[in-house]
Amino acid sequence: MFKSLKNKLKSWIKKEEEEIEETLDRKKELGEKPKEKKKKEKNVEKKGIFERISSKIKTTTLTQEKFDEIFDNLELILLENNVALSVVDKIKENLIEDLVGIPVKKGEIEKMLNESLKDSISGVLKEPPNxxxxxxxxxxxxxxxxxxxxxxxxxxxxxxxxxxxxxxxxxxxxxxxxxxxxxxxxxxxxxxxxxxxxxxxxxxxxxxxxxxxxxxxxxxxxxxxxxxxxxxxxxxxxxxxxxxxxxxxxxxxxxxxxxxxxxxxxxxxxxxxxxxxxxxxxxxxxxxxxxxxxxxxxxxxxxxxxxxxxxxxxxxxxxxxxxxxxxxxxxxxxxxxxxx
Structure with missing residues (x-):
């Protein structure tokens, strides 16, 4: 059941994980600091200088531009598997909220994509009454x-x-x-x-x-x-x-x-x-x-x-x-x- 879509979703997650990790590796080599979404949080402890330097090379932030690039592939997969366009748009909306501007560590990218996609798809399904x-x-x-x-x-x-x-x-x-x-x-x-x-x-x-x-x-x-x-x-x-x-x-x-x-x-x-x-x-x-x-x-x-x-x-x-x-x-x- 669902073999076609299941396999393509797994391939998409793996492919995008590799691409994002490549971005992390390039940032590490260049010493670039990833841009992070500003969030208002109370009582946040300031990181020490060495911790912040380490964070720069271990995390990346998915920009809207990068998201649009990787979502194009997912959108094609969903449409090819008969998912209605309005549903594709809703999944995209949910993923943007979960992914864009959020720092992610290397090694956790696949889990992050999997969890976000799971939550997005769950959001378009409706549980029936008993x-x-x-x-x-x-x-x-x-x-x-x-x-x-x-x-x-x-x-x-x-x-x-x-x-x-x-x-x-x-x-x-x-x-x-x-x-x-x-x-x-x-x-x-x-x-x-x-x-x-x-x-x-x-x-x-x-x-x-x-x-x-x-x-x-x-x-x-x-x-x-x-x-x-x-x-x-x-x-x-x-x-x-x-x-x-x-x-x-x-x-x-x-x-x-x-x-x-x-x-x-x-x-x-x-x-x-x-x-x-x-x-x-x-x-x-x-x-x-x-x-x-x-x-x-x-x-x-x-x-x-x-x-x-x-x-x-x-x-x-x-x-x-x-x-x-x-x-x-x-x-x-x-x-x-x-x-x-």
């Missing part, structure tokens, strides 16, 4: 509606989510709200049979809002804790199709609206999520096929662009292959959470 706790603490039925474009893995994600909830002793019912795609109802019914979870359905071409209504009422009548409602895949470029979702939302009154997108589609998935959010409002995101995502651009971008958290990552075809999204896990997979 869905299990949210469902359990609500009185009555918790309604989740799932939507996205065709082929993104909505129905499979619904089954995985239902499996996860069932393991937590949360009763579920599924609503077959995709009444347009051929075999969509049968697909959900197969999952329901395997998981021993009821599925509410109507005929094909029937009103999906009616299915949503029936699903909610069935759950409330039978004291089922969570209702998960499927919807027909809608191309995010088709404004009229997206607007049809408004009726389903009005009827089902969901507690959570989740957009499902493919992690491997990069900026396209980010733009899809953004359009859905602007049109009908989303509360969270599931990204499928994260296990084969070499670039991680969507994962780094989608929460910052939409302001909504990623709840889960799909990492395989089995029911258990739905990972809770955690910042620390993403940083570890990018090799940014380890000591250097």
């Amino acid at each position: 869905l299990i706790e949210e469902i359990k603490k609500k009185e009555g039925t918790y309604v989740i509606i799932i939507f996205g474009i065709n082929g993104a893995g909505k129905t499979t994600s619904i089954a995985k989510l239902a499996h996860k909830l069932k393991k937590e002793k949360i009763s579920c019912v599924l609503g077959a709200g995709d009444t347009f795609r051929a075999a969509s109802i049968e697909q959900l019914e197969i999952h329901g049979e395997k998981l021993k979870i009821p599925v509410i359905k109507q005929d094909y071409n029937s009103d999906p809002a009616a299915v949503a209504f029936d699903t909610r009422k069935f759950a409330e009548k039978n004291k089922i804790k969570c209702a998960i409602i499927d919807t027909a895949g809608r191309m995010y470029t088709k404004e009229n199709l997206i607007k049809q979702m408004a009726k389903i939302i009005r009827i089902s009154q969901p507690d959570l609206k989740i957009f499902v997108g493919e992690s491997i589609t990069g900026n396209d998935a980010t733009e899809q999520a953004k359009t859905f959010d602007e049109s009908i409002g989303i509360d969270g995101i599931i990204l499928t096929k994260a296990d084969v995502d070499e670039k991680a651009g969507t994962i780094l971008s989608v929460s910052h662009v939409t302001g909504k958290p990623i709840y889960f990552l799909g990492t395989g075809q089995n029911y258990q292959d739905l990972e809770d999204f955690k910042k620390e896990d993403i940083l570890k997979k990018l090799d940014l959470d380890s000591e250097n």
Whole structure:
């Protein structure tokens, strides 16, 4: 997972470490004094003359000009790995705050770059609330509606989510709200049979809002804790199709609206999520096929662009292959959470 971006980030850190250390070596030879950012500090002890001389040749300060030079390489790496431009700009802003004008000692450059990059990337990720706790603490039925474009893995994600909830002793019912795609109802019914979870359905071409209504009422009548409602895949470029979702939302009154997108589609998935959010409002995101995502651009971008958290990552075809999204896990997979 994230092999392409992980390797390129490691190469960037190593390359820039070497270049900055070369600058330090040149300063040592020339006896130059690095420029340091002026900071107001109280009760700072004055260094002795020998300590100050030693500091001159052991530390350097990253100027804005040098930062812009090394960031050009990082910017290209991020863009090539499908990180949205607005996210690249935010990472740059965070790095400038952490790095520019700050003295750094030789031997600590790699650690400094690694830590700053880790903090910058962490800053664009958004930790989700604990869905299990949210469902359990609500009185009555918790309604989740799932939507996205065709082929993104909505129905499979619904089954995985239902499996996860069932393991937590949360009763579920599924609503077959995709009444347009051929075999969509049968697909959900197969999952329901395997998981021993009821599925509410109507005929094909029937009103999906009616299915949503029936699903909610069935759950409330039978004291089922969570209702998960499927919807027909809608191309995010088709404004009229997206607007049809408004009726389903009005009827089902969901507690959570989740957009499902493919992690491997990069900026396209980010733009899809953004359009859905602007049109009908989303509360969270599931990204499928994260296990084969070499670039991680969507994962780094989608929460910052939409302001909504990623709840889960799909990492395989089995029911258990739905990972809770955690910042620390993403940083570890990018090799940014380890000591250097």
